[in-house]
Amino acid sequence: MVSLRLTPEDHQRVSTAIAAAEAGSDGEILTIVSGESDAYHDVALHWAVAAMILVLAFAAWQTAFLASLWDRLFGDWGEHATPGQLLFFVMILAVAKFLAVLLILKWRPLRLALTPGATKTRRVRRRAIALFRAAAERRTVGRTGVLIYLSLAEHRAEIVADEAVAKVTTPECWGDAMAELVAEIRAARPGEGLVLAVEEVGEVLARHFPKTGGDSNEIPDKLIEL
Known part of the structure; x- marks a missing residue:
């Protein structure tokens, strides 16, 4: 522009x-x-929320993949992730994506372009x-x-x-x-x-x-x- x-x-x-x-x-x-x-700060917030929802949707779709990823990152002596651990992992990923998008969209030209x-x-x-x-x-x-x-x-x-x-x-x-x-x-x-x-x-x-x-x-x- x-x-x-x-x-x-x-x-x-x-x-x-x-x-x-x-x-x-x-x-x-x-x-x-x-x-x-x-x-347009609200626009940045909307994109960040959308990114977080996408993470949650992906987690619901690829639960097995996330469980496997948890096992590779944090598994010890062959123990698999419990439902609570997996839910916590998904929450961490969703919040991290939310904050990352919000931080990226602090750059005004990009925020304006995505409005x-x-x-x-x-x-x-x-x-x-x-x-x-x-x-x-x-x-x-x-x-x-x-x-x-x-x-x-x-x-x-x-x-x-x-x-x-x-x-x-x-x-x-x-x-x-x-x-x-x-x-x-x-x-x-x-x-x-x-x-x-x-x-x-x-x-x-x-x-x-x-x-x-x-x-x-x-x-x-x-x-x-x-």
Whole structure:
């Protein structure tokens, strides 16, 4: 997976694009970029539990093999493993596998690679909504704020709109903006993607909330990087 990063030039270009987009609309555009939307520690735990269950399943399937292994490792004077000893052996193997997988998945790139795509999408969406509520929801007089959120580690983006905008738009309205952003993310050009997304969102806002004389700039025209 390609590592994404934003340069100072990207910040300036996005800020300029926001100012230009808002010049034709009463809407307000907020852009936030996060390194990642979640640590996914629970995913590592799930894989570790799955590995432990596999050990137990293998033990149930190959009991004779494990008994033979015990005898080779710990057998003395031809004595065979008792049921209690064999159960203890299986428990040790299962716990060892659990801890080994958990330790290996402390490496963030592998943990992220083993996280299902649907899980990443849900976490990015949840993070976008949380940030929108904290930074933009109901912070404009006309409830016309729109957040463009990009999560770099997951290579995913979300657009979240305030009350007035949501009433007159559908998720499909942001299709072009998302398509432009996703295409540039895949090409490892997140800054360019954000600029194009801002322009597309600006066009949607201009159609539904054209510029009026009384509008003021209620949200700073800058890219926020967390």
